[in-house]
Amino acid sequence: MTATATTVTAPISRSGRVRPLDGLRQTFTMAWRSLxxxxxxxxxxxxxxxxxxxxxFLFTYVLGGQMAGSPEAYLK
Structure with missing residues (x-):
């Protein structure tokens, strides 16, 4: 009979949040890829x-009149 050793590891907790520094790094990476x-x-x-x-132009002249009555009133 052979014995095997098993190790139990704790599950990785992922909070779904990104730290600000990691967020900036990811932003610069995506900007570099776009360039x-x-x-x-x-x-x-x-x-x-x-x-x-x-x-x-779309939000000012097409949809601006819907928000303020007219594009001129929306721009004031």
Missing amino acids: VAVKHNPLELVDYSITPIMFV
Whole structure:
């Protein structure tokens, strides 16, 4: 008869939270990967430039009138 030794390890507790320093590191990693992608496909830079401008105009002139009655009142 042979005896085997078993070790019991405690389960890893994952809280689902990311520490601020880890969050910054992950943010910079994703930013670096996006810049590398733009380097390989320069037309993506146009997408990254036009999208924020498009959303500003969309929320101001299309949806701004729904919030304040008119886009002019929303901008004041």
